[in-house]
Amino acid sequence: MITVQNLTLQFRTDEGLITAVEDVSFRVRKGEVMGLVGESGSGKSVTAKALMHLNAKNAVYAPESKIILHTDNGDIDVLSLRKPSDMTVIRGGAISMIFQEPMASFAPAMTIGTQMIEQLQLHSDMTKKQARDRSIEMLDRVGISDPHKRVDQYAFELSGGMRQRAMIAMALSTNPRLLIADEPTTALDVTIQAQVIDLMHDLVKEFDMGIIFITHDLGVVAQTCDYVSVMYLGRLIEKGPVREVIRDPRHPYTQGLIAALPKLDDLDSPLTPVPGDIPSPLERPRGCVFNTRCSKIVGVQCYSQIPPDLRIDPVHRVCCHIYTEEGVA
Numbered sequence: 001m002i003t004v005q006n007l008t009l010q011f012r013t014d015e016g017l018i019t020a021v022e023d024v025s026f027r028v029r030k031g032e033v034m035g036l037v038g039e040s041g042s043g044k045s046v047t048a049k050a051l052m053h054l055n056a057k058n059a060v061y062a063p064e065s066k067i068i069l070h071t072d073n074g075d076i077d078v079l080s081l082r083k084p085s086d087m088t089v090i091r092g093g094a095i096s097m098i099f100q101e102p103m104a105s106f107a108p109a110m111t112i113g114t115q116m117i118e119q120l121q122l123h124s125d126m127t128k129k130q131a132r133d134r135s136i137e138m139l140d141r142v143g144i145s146d147p148h149k150r151v152d153q154y155a156f157e158l159s160g161g162m163r164q165r166a167m168i169a170m171a172l173s174t175n176p177r178l179l180i181a182d183e184p185t186t187a188l189d190v191t192i193q194a195q196v197i198d199l200m201h202d203l204v205k206e207f208d209m210g211i212i213f214i215t216h217d218l219g220v221v222a223q224t225c226d227y228v229s230v231m232y233l234g235r236l237i238e239k240g241p242v243r244e245v246i247r248d249p250r251h252p253y254t255q256g257l258i259a260a261l262p263k264l265d266d267l268d269s270p271l272t273p274v275p276g277d278i279p280s281p282l283e284r285p286r287g288c289v290f291n292t293r294c295s296k297i298v299g300v301q302c303y304s305q306i307p308p309d310l311r312i313d314p315v316h317r318v319c320c321h322i323y324t325e326e327g328v329a
């Protein structure tokens with residue numbers, strides 16, 4: 001579906017160039033949900049926006065960065081797209097994005113239907129009638145009752161959970177190959193959150209697309225995703241199948257994130273957050289980016305060399321000096 005290779009992204013600021021993403025590579029296949037997890041500021045959102053070539057004007061991509069979207073009509077080299085008309089193929093077409101706050105996706109003064117119809121007509125040669133029928137069908141598909149009535153309502157007239165569903169319906173109506181969901185359930189209460197997660201699961205199978213699910217919540221990743229990529233200060237430090245990474249985390253940061261999760265079978269045990277704060281991107285540590293908070297430093301290499309991306313088993317990878325090609329250092 002999409003291949004990201006050696007993505008390095010900096011921003012020009014008054015304080016100088018800041019590195020938001022460094023040498024990130026991953027892939028999402030059809031029918032797969034990939035979780036991108038990390039603390040605030042780790043670079044999840046800017047990575048997602050890069051996939052749609054949607055970052056702010058002060059973004060600078062390193063020349064070796066590659067983002068290739070694989071479509072039925074051939075590969076698209078996303079970062080080489082320049083013209084707005086070329087971007088239309090990806091933005092809201094082959095790739096759709098949904099956000100934490102659905103109100104941000106809907107214009108307040110237009111009905112939901114008008115916006116869905118406009119988007120469909122931009123990305124297909126449907127007539128207005130066909131686009132309206134498709135919009136109603138999609139609203140129905142995501143479990144919105146009375147879709148014939150809802151289609152003519154404004155976003156503010158719907159409840160939070162309904163708005164989230166309407167946003168998913170709009171995002172999926174153009175039949176995207178990849179859906180990027182940026183913290184889509186954070187603002188919802190837990191029962192509605194569970195329904196939205198179930199819905200996304202059904203849809204990925206039904207529409208045979210890929211989903212990138214961005215969150216800081218490993219618990220949500222465990223329920224939602226097939227694979228997980230853990231980001232820290234712009235680098236991918238561990239990735240693999242969700243169950244394996246959660247059962248057997250290898251990077252000290254991932255281990256810390258898992259230790260910080262509340263345990264339902266032992267609610268009295270204290271939560272142990274990862275100590276310290278993520279450094280400012282203006283003060284990126286040399287060597288391993290996690291070295292200022294790591295409790296498992298193995299030697300000077302942690303402060304001087306970027307750890308290699310090591311394969312723990314065929315699908316589980318980790319970047320940490322604890323591990324070597326031969327095993328544990």
Ligand SMILES: Nc1ncnc2c1ncn2[C@@H]1O[C@H](COP(=O)(O)OP(=O)(O)OP(=O)(O)O)[C@@H](O)[C@H]1O
Pocket residue numbers: 011012013018020038039040041042043044045046047056058059216281
């Ligand atoms: N246009 C910009 N100019 C300068 N810095 C930027 C710009 N956009 C993002 N950044 C910086 O890039 C870094 C990564 O930001 P990003 O929003 O991707 O983090 P995140 O992991 O998604 O965090 P959150 O969970 O809070 O959304 C941050 O340090 C942020 O301040």
